[in-house]
Amino acid sequence: MGHSQAEKAQSRERILSEAATQIREAGLESVSVGKLMKRANLTHGGFYGHFESRSDLLAKALERALVDGEATARASAEPGKRRSFAALVRSYLSRAHRDAPESGCAIAALVSDVGRAEHEVRAVMTPHIESYIELVAGELGERDESAAIAAVSAMIGALALSRVIVDPKRSDRILQAVREHVLAMQEDASAGA
Amino acid sequence: MGHSQAEKAQSRERILSEAATQIREAGLESVSVGKLMKRANLTHGGFYGHFESRSDLLAKALERALVDGEATARASAEPGKRRSFAALVRSYLSRAHRDAPESGCAIAALVSDVGRAEHEVRAVMTPHIESYIELVAGELGERDESAAIAAVSAMIGALALSRVIVDPKRSDRILQAVREHVLAMQEDASAGA
């Protein structure tokens, strides 16, 4: 067993990224210190050398999940390319994204959970919602923040709802309908106003 | 201590409605058999005379919360009156609703939780989402189900997001923006197509 400083950083990294995956897959409450450490190939006692407490870890894992989800989204939007907004919308509202919450958007995966969490946890997610709105506002015409807020609400709402609906066809339908709606909003924005 | 059959029905009712409130306030996982029974003025042992297991109760409490949330929504929409759709949207996307999840829409309160729950639990919520879409489709023009889906996604998404955002002004802004957006969709529907 190596115990170098570099290895400690790697351990922390493994714990954090395991937790970021886990909370998107099964919720904040699903994380137990023991199981998490096992998944990171460590024993539970070592946990407190990396984090103050379980709830400290949870806040940090949420931040990580949010950043990670954004990175995934931006990657599939093929940045730099034109039509990148359409690509982002299509990938956000895709079956692939719906079926892989553990690597996807942490906002959609955890909105209701975080909505009833303490202030500190909500404060972690808040700026990520705002920057999502800003990103979309940039595409829809910056003067109309309302439209961007509506588009972001619909996208996040649709993805979350599509994970509840049991009939796969109807679940697909939710994604498709909101895809169309949001892409039409962009066309409206480039055409009119 | 009375133990009549009528009182048993009342006990069950108290347990169920306490649980329905509790899950909207603090999530499905927050319900513990002991605390719940205490809140219903009973002791924990009696629980299994009413429900098969904690997870049986959870499914039934979710159904109750969904029905209860719909009743609250319909009540504030002043049914029968004209402009009732506008009233429903305004009350759904109000600060009062945002600040009282325990008596409000169970879909918004629990989407992400239910989205990762087992099939049985998702099957409880699914028809309530569908009937919400139908209700809105009726108002927006029945031929355009896509618009209804987009409106419902945006409303649920906005309410859930507004509970995360820490700055009250920005949280209000989310509600207001989507209120405007959805009401404009209705105007479009009555005017064109």
Added chain:
DNA sequence: TGTACATCAGTGAACGCGCGTTCACTGATGTAC
């Protein structure tokens, strides 16, 4: 209507279990000389 008894709603002790956290320990790392 009055008595005897079966039913059964609710009680509370007890169970085994997994949890978050603490802590004395081990042994590799990395520094001082």
Added chain:
DNA sequence: TGTACATCAGTGAACGCGCGTTCACTGATGTAC
């Protein structure tokens, strides 16, 4: 470069606690006669 030692990452036993569930029991209810 080589040795001696302090540091500290990670281990695993132990803690107290709350959990879901079971069960023998109690006593009011409600039925049979």
